[in-house]
Amino acid sequence: MVCHHNSRYPLRSQAERFCRVKRYxxxxxxxxxxxxxxxxxxxxxxxxxxSAIVAGDSSLPIVLAGIAGLGMVIGSLYEMVxxxxxxxxxxxxxxxxxxxxxxVILFLQVPKLV
Numbered sequence: 001m002v003c004h005h006n007s008r009y010p011l012r013s014q015a016e017r018f019c020r021v022k023r024y025x026x027x028x029x030x031x032x033x034x035x036x037x038x039x040x041x042x043x044x045x046x047x048x049x050x051s052a053i054v055a056g057d058s059s060l061p062i063v064l065a066g067i068a069g070l071g072m073v074i075g076s077l078y079e080m081v082x083x084x085x086x087x088x089x090x091x092x093x094x095x096x097x098x099x100x101x102x103x104v105i106l107f108l109q110v111p112k113l114v
Contacts, residue, residue, distance in 0.1 A: 031080075031088040033099065035076045040106070044069070046069020049063070051112075
């Protein structure tokens, strides 16, 4: 079903109401998927730094990577709790870059952590 609706006019049919709910749910899913992926990316980034520090490697870039990972997790969680799904507006390229980047980083980094 293709949804065509102009928000200036009231919804007149069940199909128009369904389309509005469908668009809302798609936006909510994108909102949470984006921020969960961003938090996951930050967690892997931070845990990689922590594992390097525990192994005995201690340098400024490793410490900054740990801080950056923690900041990404905190920022993403804060945005999920306080952010508005209606105000979430991100392009498709940025959205898919974060999702695919998270999947790639999980495949590359998690085996090293285990």
